[in-house]
Amino acid sequence: MKPLMSAMSPHEVRQLIRKGQITGPTAGLAASYAQANLVILKKESAFDFLLFCQRNQKPCPVLDVTEAGSPVPAIAAPGADIRTDFPKYRIYQHGVLTEEAADITPYWKDDFVGFLIGCSFSFEQALINHQIPVRHIEEGLNVPMYKTDIDCVPAGPFSGKMVVSMRPVPERQAVRAAQVTSRFPAVHGGPVHIGNPKGIGISDLDKPDFGDAVTVREGEVPVFWACGVTPQAVVMEAKPDIVITHSPGHMLITDIQNESLAIL
């Protein structure tokens, strides 16, 4: 079934998700299209959050922002509905996770603004196309993610440390991995760090703060990219009345071709 789904159109996949026929993680679906993370906030917080994203583009690359009250991401996926087209959502009230849901229509308000944020799936495809291994995919795990000591640039109530994802890369391919991903600033861009984890405040690669630990083989170097978990962590820290996000790994398939995000 997986190979067929990887070849489906974004619209077809979204329809299956909307009907509840796909309920799991979206990795590998409609493989050549960009997937998006979600943060929904009240309009009153939208300027500060957009400014946070503008000031921290590596962890927070914005693909689309919905009009207040509209569930349609008119630029990234004009036929989609952000209330139903992610397989799973998380609802947080005052910074506390209160519910997971497959459909947030009952919670939708006229002053909600949805932010679609680029995802590393897009550049992982580019790495694979260049024969650079992506370990967590090979091992069937979630990518390991770590809190760093790198400060984000604050905006209004939003501030915090950058979260990074890590992929072990054979030493001889590390420069190529940096080159390949630098082409994609709209989906986190080039790495923020190569090598020594302590250099960015990570004490133990075997104990990621999110996701799963992966094998780092002899002759491989850890390569760290800014991660889309950063904006979610920062929003939680600000503890707004209500914020809705996607559940990790359960993304929206956009109509944007990964390759169209390359700047050269």
Added chain:
Amino acid sequence: MKPLMSAMSPHEVRQLIRKGQITGPTAGLAASYAQANLVILKKESAFDFLLFCQRNQKPCPVLDVTEAGSPVPAIAAPGADIRTDFPKYRIYQHGVLTEEAADITPYWKDDFVGFLIGCSFSFEQALINHQIPVRHIEEGLNVPMYKTDIDCVPAGPFSGKMVVSMRPVPERQAVRAAQVTSRFPAVHGGPVHIGNPKGIGISDLDKPDFGDAVTVREGEVPVFWACGVTPQAVVMEAKPDIVITHSPGHMLITDIQNESLAIL
């Protein structure tokens, strides 16, 4: 005097501007540092304008956004004051130019938000470093700018056509010009069009809508880049109560090195 000024620090140049000892265009000053365009709006319009910039990053690459009421661009030039450190400003009320001033302190309001927008001076330096001629500099003219038929993606009250700047490039260097400037998405990035002006709705290269016509020599092709005049034109069109911009060519010298804006 010019060579000395090109080697001055951004801080030194800003001090001379603030004291009224530099009153003219800023081209060539502190040459390795990025210069910025300015749009000041009321806070109530800031979200829509920031969203317009996010949706139209090629013409509107944001370098910094000031906190409401603060004249300090804390990221791009922490020691600067956007009320005094541009040599000349334009004040528009309801879309009409009402005054030019060298100091806008008397007009400053607690709800003003300043947007600093990247400028093509940064990539022109990169072109020159690659021995690609920049005709309007050679001819001592302003860069020619044209309204196109390319629609910007609207946001709130802000919408309109993209304005582009044009530089004639020898045919054999056109690809290199595209490569060199693609490294700089924060200052307009790669060209939006190469060749036939009519392809983007420009009827006569000799009649630019802004700036000066320049010579296009035999064997040269016109290359068009998204232009920072776009956001100003779009804001004028929306006719807010008040908007303050820099006067064309009279920019802020930031503390950002041009090369640091390259993404690879």
